[in-house]
Amino acid sequence: MAAAASGEELRLGCIGAGKMAQGILGGIILAGKVPVSNITVSAPSETNLEYFRDKGCNTTHSNIAVLYESNVIFLATKPHIIPTVLEEIKSSVTNNHVIISMAAGVSLQTLEQLSPPGAKILRMSPNLPCVVQEGAVVFSRGSCAEQQDSDMLKNLLSACGMCEETPETYIDIHTGLSGSGVAYVYLFAEALADGAVKMGMPSALSSRIAAQTLLGAAKLMLQTGDHPAKLRSDVCTPGGTTIHALHELEKGGLRATVMSAVEAATQRARDLDRR
CATH class of the missing domain: 3.40.50.720 (NAD(P)-binding Rossmann-like Domain)
Structure with a gap:
């Protein structure tokens, strides 16, 4: 205790x-x-x-x-x-x-x-x-x-x-990264599951698999200490399914959009103290 x-x-x-x-x-x-x-x-x-x-x-x-x-x-x-x-x-x-x-x-x-x-x-x-x-x-x-x-x-x-x-300067950044970031992850999980539903998998199963995918990826990142870019590269094989999918994500501006989301939430947290 x-x-x-x-x-x-x-x-x-x-x-x-x-x-x-x-x-x-x-x-x-x-x-x-x-x-x-x-x-x-x-x-x-x-x-x-x-x-x-x-x-x-x-x-x-x-x-x-x-x-x-x-x-x-x-x-x-x-x-x-x-x-x-x-x-x-x-x-x-x-x-x-x-x-x-x-x-x-x-x-x-x-x-x-x-x-x-x-x-x-x-x-x-x-x-x-x-x-x-x-x-x-x-x-x-x-x-x-x-x-x-x-x-x-x-x-x-x-x-x-x-x-x-x-x-203390990190706290508002943490709000943008993790406090609000949980919602970003849920949105991504929903999109993953919806993609599988579109391709013919039942919704309940696709949601469970999406959640387990996120859990496993996070655990691997924490336990290995490897940079996310290395782990991402480890999944890609030349001409394989993953690199084709990543290309679509890059075309959609996923990285830039997520970075902008963290920035927006951080700035909002900073603005709250000035009201």
Whole structure:
């Protein structure tokens, strides 16, 4: 079980109960990092709280109650809600709290400006596959957060998949690459499966094969450490099926389009902090 930075028992809180909160806390719960009785989640409506209530977590409509019940608090609201939430809880934040924002585009500087002086703030960028413990997460520390806070968060998030501490400048890029990138992969998987349906394969089977193809390709890339270009070349044989198919993808501008998608999502994440 993970320990709090100060050595006391870890009690997790989460303000917001949507998909990203479910992904992060779901992974932590699945790995048994924290007892569900030590987790408190708040949201304005009952709809999303049912997920956590069904798992045995404490739920509330009061954000202040989360502060009273927890020493590590995740902020999992929409980015434009963050200022309102921090203003609401500001008077209840103590030196015993560690605040971790997973809101896209809200910088550490902004988070610290909206928090009491000396507050321990970290900023993270997760993605949805955290719920099946195959996520990709990066995080950065604010000026008052210490190494032990970083170690605590990394221990927690190891339950969710890959976790790296990085410079904050990488976080918005991670949003464009991986946070939003999951949707790009699903679109590609859908297109792969639809191509097989067009050629006569049943939809359910083609979808399973597409998913397994992506899973296997990703695992090979991680385990070998090889550059994607090398692995792609390994699949191609002179005059074979793959090089003919890749030619069509190049004609369609796949690489340039995907690069532009990452750029657009990254820029949008950066713009969110300027609103």
